[in-house]
Amino acid sequence: MELSELIFVTGNLNKVREAEQKLGIKLNHTSIDLHELQEVDVECVVKHKAKTAFEQLCKPVIVEDASLGFKAFNGYPGALIKWHRQYVTNKNICKILNGFDRTAIAKCAICIFAGKEYRVFVGETKGQIIYEEKGINGFGFDPIFQPDGCEKTFAEMSLEEKNKISHRAKAWEKVKKHIII
Amino acid sequence: MELSELIFVTGNLNKVREAEQKLGIKLNHTSIDLHELQEVDVECVVKHKAKTAFEQLCKPVIVEDASLGFKAFNGYPGALIKWHRQYVTNKNICKILNGFDRTAIAKCAICIFAGKEYRVFVGETKGQIIYEEKGINGFGFDPIFQPDGCEKTFAEMSLEEKNKISHRAKAWEKVKKHIII
Numbered sequence: 001m002e003l004s005e006l007i008f009v010t011g012n013l014n015k016v017r018e019a020e021q022k023l024g025i026k027l028n029h030t031s032i033d034l035h036e037l038q039e040v041d042v043e044c045v046v047k048h049k050a051k052t053a054f055e056q057l058c059k060p061v062i063v064e065d066a067s068l069g070f071k072a073f074n075g076y077p078g079a080l081i082k083w084h085r086q087y088v089t090n091k092n093i094c095k096i097l098n099g100f101d102r103t104a105i106a107k108c109a110i111c112i113f114a115g116k117e118y119r120v121f122v123g124e125t126k127g128q129i130i131y132e133e134k135g136i137n138g139f140g141f142d143p144i145f146q147p148d149g150c151e152k153t154f155a156e157m158s159l160e161e162k163n164k165i166s167h168r169a170k171a172w173e174k175v176k177k178h179i180i181i
Numbered sequence: 182m183e184l185s186e187l188i189f190v191t192g193n194l195n196k197v198r199e200a201e202q203k204l205g206i207k208l209n210h211t212s213i214d215l216h217e218l219q220e221v222d223v224e225c226v227v228k229h230k231a232k233t234a235f236e237q238l239c240k241p242v243i244v245e246d247a248s249l250g251f252k253a254f255n256g257y258p259g260a261l262i263k264w265h266r267q268y269v270t271n272k273n274i275c276k277i278l279n280g281f282d283r284t285a286i287a288k289c290a291i292c293i294f295a296g297k298e299y300r301v302f303v304g305e306t307k308g309q310i311i312y313e314e315k316g317i318n319g320f321g322f323d324p325i326f327q328p329d330g331c332e333k334t335f336a337e338m339s340l341e342e343k344n345k346i347s348h349r350a351k352a353w354e355k356v357k358k359h360i361i362i
Contacts, residue, residue, distance in 0.1 A: 077264070083258070099279070
């Protein structure tokens with residue numbers, strides 16, 4: 001399968017931008033309303049998302065979802081991070097972790113589905129949730145997540161820097177090795 | 182519609198027990214696997230649950246779902262409380278709220294669905310998340326939730342005491358007024 005035959009289904013243009021920078025090509029993309037599964041495990045969520053998108057569009061799709069799991073909370077909130085951020089806010093996530101282990105795993109799962117088997121590619125980056133937001137680039141939890149071995153949060157990096165080490169970049173890297181772009 | 186025509190779909194026998202004590206009758210109940218919507222708003226979740234249960238059973242159903250919203254986090258986790266508890270644990274929920282407003286709203290939504298309109302009954306109880314778990318009765322977040330005006334958590338109350346003031350009891354009370362039992 002070639003990447004040009006797939007539609008990247010996402011409403012988040014930041015995700016399109018990061019993927020295009022990593023792959024060095026333009027992607028066909030569209031935004032549709034998808035009911036998401038209530039799950040912590042991002043691989044489950046992304047498969048369900050791919051199935052729903054395929055059913056709506058009747059075309060081969062590629063979808064992605066990210067998660068952020070805190071070691072102190074056994075990997076929670078995982079794929080529920082978007083709710084967590086929306087209601088709790090990045091600022092309060094930093095505060096909540098006071099007194100807890102601040103280790104976190106950022107994960108990105110990308111799924112290709114054309115009606116038969118699910119092909120899932122996962123990228124992971126380990127890091128720490130810092131004490132207060134830093135940086136203005138990126139999106140989502142970027143201002144509070146500092147990858148191990150770095151002095152900067154994702155939000156303090158340029159897109160090129162972030163794309164060398166991010167969970168999303170690692171997942172797209174795997175896609176790149178497995179399909180023709 | 183009579184309550185005897187409805188099947189209460191839940192895998193949680195504690196919920197059956199509380200409802201039966203409140204209503205003073207036995208309920209037809211069954212447990213089936215239901216995909217739940219990823220939502221903070223318990224009314225959305227319960228409607229979706231009712232629809233899914235009805236589609237599987239092809240019989241009029243009654244379902245319920247509970248939520249717990251923290252004032253400090255704009256009502257989060259709401260209906261996501263089950264994930265929250267499972268991963269974060271009641272003990273750590275107490276710890277997380279250190280330094281925050283500890284006010285919480287417990288909500289129960291009950292939905293009756295027979296294929297056409299959704300009838301939703303909601304009960305609410307306001308309270309505080311205490312500093313450490315207390316009591317061994319009840320289930321879920323009962324050991325950390327102390328209703329306003331009480332000196333005890335739900336888990337320190339007998340079923341009869343809890344059923345006078347709980348969010349779930351208030352919701353069943355509304356059901357009782359609207360259908361023949």
